[in-house]
Amino acid sequence: MSSTIGKTITCKAAIAWAPSEPLSIEEVEVAPPKAHEVRIKILYTGCCHTDAYTISGKDPEGNFPVICGHEGGGIVESIGESVTTVKVGDHVIPLYTAECQKCKFCISGRTNLCSSVRTTQGMGLMPDGTTRFRARGKDILHYMGTSTFSQYTVVADVSLVAIDKSVSLDKACLLGCGITTGYGAAVKTVKVENGSVCAIFGAGCVGLSVIQGCVLNGAKTIIAIDTNDTKRSWADMFGATHFVNPIDIGNKSIDEYLVDSFDGGVDYAFDCTGNVGVMEQALIWGKLCVIGVAAAGQKLSFKPFLVVTGRQVVGTAFGGIKGRSELPDLVQLWQNGQLKVSEYITHERKLAQINEAFEAMESGNCIRTVIDMRTA
Ligand SMILES: NC(=O)C1=CN([C@@H]2O[C@H](COP(=O)(O)OP(=O)(O)OC[C@H]3O[C@@H](n4cnc5c(N)ncnc54)[C@H](OP(=O)(O)O)[C@@H]3O)[C@@H](O)[C@H]2O)C=CC1
Numbered sequence: 001m002s003s004t005i006g007k008t009i010t011c012k013a014a015i016a017w018a019p020s021e022p023l024s025i026e027e028v029e030v031a032p033p034k035a036h037e038v039r040i041k042i043l044y045t046g047c048c049h050t051d052a053y054t055i056s057g058k059d060p061e062g063n064f065p066v067i068c069g070h071e072g073g074g075i076v077e078s079i080g081e082s083v084t085t086v087k088v089g090d091h092v093i094p095l096y097t098a099e100c101q102k103c104k105f106c107i108s109g110r111t112n113l114c115s116s117v118r119t120t121q122g123m124g125l126m127p128d129g130t131t132r133f134r135a136r137g138k139d140i141l142h143y144m145g146t147s148t149f150s151q152y153t154v155v156a157d158v159s160l161v162a163i164d165k166s167v168s169l170d171k172a173c174l175l176g177c178g179i180t181t182g183y184g185a186a187v188k189t190v191k192v193e194n195g196s197v198c199a200i201f202g203a204g205c206v207g208l209s210v211i212q213g214c215v216l217n218g219a220k221t222i223i224a225i226d227t228n229d230t231k232r233s234w235a236d237m238f239g240a241t242h243f244v245n246p247i248d249i250g251n252k253s254i255d256e257y258l259v260d261s262f263d264g265g266v267d268y269a270f271d272c273t274g275n276v277g278v279m280e281q282a283l284i285w286g287k288l289c290v291i292g293v294a295a296a297g298q299k300l301s302f303k304p305f306l307v308v309t310g311r312q313v314v315g316t317a318f319g320g321i322k323g324r325s326e327l328p329d330l331v332q333l334w335q336n337g338q339l340k341v342s343e344y345i346t347h348e349r350k351l352a353q354i355n356e357a358f359e360a361m362e363s364g365n366c367i368r369t370v371i372d373m374r375t376a
């Protein structure tokens with residue numbers, strides 16, 4: 001039995017004390033899990049643009065001080081009372097999209113957005129309305145129900161999934177957000193059909209994962225659109241059939257270009273930029289799937305005639321994937337060689353260097369940085 005069970009653990013975490021400040025690596029006290037909670041030793045975490053968005057202060061739901069991070073992998077250190085979903089020693093992926101399998105939404109068959117911990121998660125708290133983190137004598141908030149930028153974190157028992165122990169957590173952690181989101185958007189939310197024509201705006205981690213989903217579902221034409229030319233080779237590697245940099249198409253707007261070049265437009269368009277101007281241009285024909293997180297206060301606006309005449313707009317969180325029941329299938333897909341995962345890792349850093357991950361994100365040549373959380 002672990003000597004830490006039932007005790008507060010002091011470890012290192014990257015704390016965001018205030019908006020737009022660098023993360024501060026310091027000691028944090030992590031309380032033991034209460035009933036229906038699980039404490040996880042985080043070994044690795046990816047850094048997602050949504051973390052950067054919240055840390056920047058642009059997220060209206062962003063509260064401080066907070067421990068961000070939602071793309072992690074780790075090992076269950078201890079469980080609270082009544083936890084039956086995982087056991088000590090399980091290898092797990094924390095889930096920012098919980099799955100209680102009991103609420104109206106979980107049993108609806110129509111969404112992966114579970115309501116069980118939604119309210120408290122949005123406030124940075126555990127389901128009982130309190131936090132398990134303290135530093136400098138102050139309570140520190142949780143983030144997206146996961147807080148993977150801490151060497152130990154506590155999550156609700158509906159907010160994690162056990163995966164096969166043979167799988168490398170330094171790569172599997174990426175299934176906690178970006179890859180699953182893009183893949184799920186194509187395969188689960190939109191259900192791209194064989195022979196479809198698809199346009200993917202933004203070829204970062206999420207967009208490349210949409211491309212993977214389109215390839216797996218047999219899309220005929222997969223057009224990656226990105227303002228950063230370095231993304232061309234990435235899009236090629238993941239299976240895009242075309243790459244367009246909107247800067248290179250002369251006087252035409254990107255929607256005009258796509259309509260002219262692809263016989264009236266595309267069946268499916270995916271926004272993976274978070275830019276509402278891009279989303280509006282992507283409503284060309286067929287269905288637009290909004291994945292990107294737009295900055296606070298931004299609004300999407302289009303003529304109703306566009307939907308009257310058949311265009312559809314959908315959105316997706318975590319690609320519509322139900323984490324506890326469906327994420328193990330993605331792990332299997334990866335292990336079978338049908339889903340790329342390790343290919344996304346362009347940078348690796350230690351916890352002490354976590355701010356470099358956010359600098360790399362801004363540089364334009366980073367797909368994902370994986371942080372090794374095992375030492376500070
Ligand atoms: N709905 C959900 O569940 C999730 C949403 N997200 C959101 O998805 C979005 C994408 O995430 P991620 O892939 O990690 O981000 P990245 O920044 O890695 O990828 C976005 C790409 O879009 C490019 N880009 C920027 N502006 C434009 C433009 N006007 N036209 C075309 N391309 C453009 C960027 O270029 P450059 O390299 O120059 O920046 C970059 O290559 C983010 O908004 C993120 O918050 C992420 C995960 C889950």
Ligand SMILES: N[C@@H](CCC(=O)N[C@@H](CSC=O)C(=O)NCC(=O)O)C(=O)O
Nearest residue numbers: 048050059060061113177293296317318
């Ligand atoms: N708080 C933000 C919006 C944040 C957001 O859209 N989160 C996405 C996940 S993005 C992951 O990287 C999401 O799917 N949330 C689902 C949920 O249940 O909240 C804002 O208000 O702008």
Ligand SMILES: [Zn+2]
Nearest residue numbers: 048050177178
């Ligand atoms: Zn994310």
Ligand SMILES: [Zn+2]
Nearest residue numbers: 100103106114
């Ligand atoms: Zn539920």
